[in-house]
Amino acid sequence: MSIAATFSSPAPASDFSGEPLLEVQNLRVSFGKLQVVDGISFTLRQGEVLGIVGESGSGKSVSALALLRLLPPNAQVTADRLMLGGEDLLSAKESRYESLRGSQIAMIFQEPMTALNPVLSVGHQIVETIRRHNKVGRREARDRAVAALRRVGIPAAEQRFNEYPHQMSGGMRQRVMIAMALACGPRVLIADEPTTALDVTIQAQILELLQDLQDEYQMGTIMITHDLGVVSSFADRVLVMYAGQVVEDAPAAELFARPGHPYTEGLLASIPSSLQDVERLYAIPGSVPPPFDLPSGCRFEPRCTYSRPPCRAARPWLMPFQPHHEAACIRNHGYHFPASEEVAP
Amino acid sequence: MTPFEQSDPLLSVRALEKQFEGKGGMFGKKRAVRAVDDISFDVGRGETVGLVGESGCGKTTVGRLVLHLLEPSGGEVRFNGQNLQTLDAGVLRSMRQHMQIIFQDPLGALNPRMSVGELIMEPLVIHGVGDAVARQKRLSQLLGQVGLATYHAARFPHEFSGGQRQRICIARALALNPSFIVCDEAASALDVSIQAQILNLLQDLKHELGLTYLFISHDLGVIRHISDRVAVMYLGKIVEIGTKHEIFDTPQHPYTVALLRSAPSRNRGKTRYAAIKGDLPNPANPPSGCRFHTRCPIAQPICKQQEPPLAETAAGQRAACHFPGTLAP
Secondary structure (H helix, E strand, O other): OHHHHHOOOOOHHHHOOOOOEEEEEEEEEEEEEEEEEEEEEEEEOOOOOOEEEEEOOOHHHHHHHHHOOOOOOEEEEEEOOEEEEEEEEEOOOOHHHHHHOOOOOOOOOHHHHHHHHOOHHHHHHHHHHHHHHHOOOHHHHHHHHHHHHHHHHOOOOHHHHOOOOHHOOOOHHHHHHHEEEEEOOOOEEEEOOOOOOOOHHHHHHHHHHHHHHHHHOOOEEEEEOOOOHHHHHHHHHEEEEOEEEEEEEHHHHHHHHOOHHHHHHHHHHHHOOOOOOOOOOOOOOOOOOOOOOOOOOOOOOHHHHOOOHHHOOOOOEEEEOOOOEEEOOOOHHOOOOOOOHOOOO | OOOOOOOOOEEEEEEEEEEEEEOOOOOOOOEEEEEEEEEEEEEEOOOOEEEOOOOOHHHHHHHHHOOOOOOOOOOEEOOOOOOHHOOOOHHEEEEEEEEHEEOOOOHHHHHOOOOHHHHHHHHHHOOOOHHHHHHHHHHHHHHHHOOOOHHHHHHHHHHHHHHHHHHHHHHHHHHOOEEEEEEEEOOOOOOOOHHHHHHHHHHHHHHOOOEEEEEEOOOHHHHHHHHHHHHEEEOOOEEEEEEEHHHOOHHHHHHHHHHHHHHOOOOOOOOOOOOOOOOOOOOOOOOOOOOOOOOOOOHHHHHOOOOOOOOEEOOOEEEEEOOOOOOOO
């Protein structure tokens, strides 16, 4: 079944076959002199789940908001390339963005209670989204909204349609958010910590739902989270962010089996597992540097156990580590910065 | 028998109960919420007992009750053999020196107008311990123990990162040389790399100072890592209690199994979630019989009618289930 059958009018999905859905090259975001995202690049294909992990302040959410042009006016966003399908988003006008948001790219936020309007029924809010992007009558929009609520596993969808967000549990509200995000059949879905505020068993329900919808509709999905467990179970590929930069880019299974950056390695060793015992956790010393006081060389160097003088000389870029696996660390290259032709893709 | 099944446990909780008066709305009937309902467990000297469960299960209320920060509606709490409820206020107050709590949100727990030094010495002042010189000496000792420097004493809470603030709270909790500390989600609000630092610190302090912990958390990985024994709570009841390995390796209660299956783990690789259905019921109106029956994948008619007692199972631990061990982990 196509995403259109349940959620919306047909989306022309064919023009993306084999082509990248979303291409981001050298995205930078700064607020005044503070650079919070410093040159991130990735491509997202249809059906692919890209995980972006990092701790608070690493720039993962800001990057997503920048893609959707949802940052406040004092943010300066630049990029070398920003393409959605064949369309250049850099030159897109605000009016074009308004029609893209919700219909082509949709977003799910961490806190559904603040993302939903408390004075409108949930059904009304979904109908609003559908009618904004499609020329359909009230009745048809309502039918589609009820179908969307049903698809995301809301029991008695006809009745819940008229309920307000505060009448629902956290898990149900997140289902409503998902129904709303998918109501117009977006090709790209950005989920920003979609389960962080939920209890463990409810988190599992929402992740199960997202997995089902992903299988069925084959969107390109970006999953932003601090939880490496969530990323491991969900993502095909993972970007690890640290202090505004991508320090590692790898297939998910590869990343967990063979981390190529000391920060990733440290993170993995610092998380207690519910499946096995460790005598003592590895604790990365120190804390993340603030954006106004970043080291001039490798940003992780002051906390790195493998640090050597060359690490302070210049900032490492993403370099090949394994097939389809890059890491921004010169330790993998004998503490030498490889010549640029060596690192060309 | 585990080394912690002591004849003389540090903390002993029996049939503990706490009801909160519900609001009931302007015209509605007032309805009491049983946040904690008939809970019994011991914490042995030098032991860490983990209390795990989802929001609204009553784990935080248990933490407050055992310190007598909340008055129980029924049952008793014995600390060092003494029933806290029968103590008069003065004795209870001096008893409090031995039992402390560390909260989830360090910024909310620290007065922003007090310097770190004042904050850490406050318990000493309140309990009249030592003179100014002795307190200063104790202060620098405490700062060292939690990994802060002496010059930090003159600074204020807002100048610190989340992890450092939690260190300040830990120093404050340690000031009076307690033997027992309730850690209520003490590392939950922190980023993973900082969480590991705090968990390691708590473990080191336990060994150095011979502390006993009641460790409350929703995070199964943290609970497994830090606990000797684990109690799993659901809607105000303990549904399973046993050693860490009994709970994590051979869970007997279907809710424990569901929790373990739900926990995302990096060790499993790309997997599909198979979540248990349904929302958490309203604690003001818990289901009849076994409280988990509305979401339980192996529920039978008896589960709706009869509440199963917390009884010893073939695997060793105690579980409150009519069919323990039926659902494989």
